[in-house]
Amino acid sequence: MTEPLLRRLRARGERLTVAALPWVAPVYRAMPQVDAVIELPFRHGGLQLRERRTLGRQLRGQFENAYVLPNSLKSALLPLLAAIPRRVGYLGEARVGLLTHRLKNPKDKPPMVAFYSALSGEPGVESDRPALALPDAQVGEVLQRHGLARGAYVVMAPGAEYGPAKRWPHFGALAAQLDRAVVLLGSAKEAAECEVIRAQAPGQVRNLAGQTSLAEAFGLIAGAGHVVSNDSGLMHVAAAFGVPQIALFGSSSPLHTPPLNARAQVLWLKQDPDYQPPLDCSPCFQRECPLGHFRCLQDLDAARVRALL
Known part of the structure; x- marks a missing residue:
């Protein structure tokens, strides 16, 4: 979701260094417009002021502009400590003195791409297009390691860090209906959940949750015939590679965090005029269903998703 901002900055001639935590740094290394990545x-x-001061001293004099994407106080500290003269970000968490150029936070939840792109100071948002790139040889090496053929398998990402209200409960039923190999991806915390799914179709499902690096997961997604996922980080990775995907939404909204991919198909019962009674409670943006019925994902059955594969 930050890539369109970076694309815009690069197009106007800015050389880009991204400071990112280690778990997300591989995402930015796969973006062609990023020149360097600093792992925080x-x-x-x-x-952790001591660590931030140390790194800030090391970075002094290297940058003219800093675009602070998170809204937290601590994310705005490093650009200040690095004495970067122009520091752009949204107001929040008493950051007035830390930023030189401040945008007001919108009252409603805007699309996140527009939210980030506004930091450039330019109107509009770039059109959808693949945002990540891996060399074919790198993808081929990953597929060979796992005994997979390009386009002949489906990746499923059943996890969602935010909470249960974003996790579709029918991945196992869907896997059992397919006649293709299925690869489950996710973090180590999702391995047990993925094992339950694998047990529903043990002959064709491979559980790799917690067993791959993020870079290796990129290769498996880039080589997949389809990706089926919740509204999650891996959904956005699939969108960024431009692979065919099905994105399942429940408590969150594709109007806020859509997959930026012309080949994406979004399923959200909130937008289905034939679904009754209407989901007036959606999107609630809650971690767990506050009403206890979980209809927004429970009633989205596997057959409906299977028809799109």
Whole structure:
């Protein structure tokens, strides 16, 4: 979702260095417009001022502009400590003194791509197009390692870090209906959940959750015939590679975080005029269903998804 902003900045001649935590750094290394990636040595939680001061001193004099994408206070500290003269970001968490150019946070939830792209100071959003690229040889090496043929398997990403209200419960039923190999991807925390899915179609499903690096997962997604996922990080990775995908939405909204992919098919019962009674509660953006019925994903059956594959 940040890639259109980076594409816009590069098009106007800016040389781009992205500072990112290690778990997301491979995403930016796969973006052609990014010149360099700095892996941030910070842990989750806490300001860690000593570490930020040390890195800030190392970076002084290297940059003219800083675009601060997260809304947190600590994310705006490093550009200040690095004495970057122009620091652009949204207001929030008492950041007035940390940023030189401040945008007001919109009241409603805008599409995240537009939210990030506005930091460029230019109107509009670039059109959808593949945003990540891997050499064919790298993809081929990953597929050979796992004994897979390009386009002959389906990747499923059943996890969603945000919570249960974003996780479709019928991945196992869908896998059992397919006549193709299925590869399950996700984090180590999702391995047990993926094993339950694998058990429903053990002959054709391979559970690789927690067993791949992010770069290896990229190769498996780039080589897939289809990707089926919840509204998650891997959904956006599939969109960025431009592979055929089915994106399943429940408590969240494709108007806010859509897959930017002309080959994506979005299923969201909220937008289905034939679904009754209407989902007036959606999108709630909650981690768990506050009403307890979970209709938004429970009623989206496997046969409906299977018809799109």
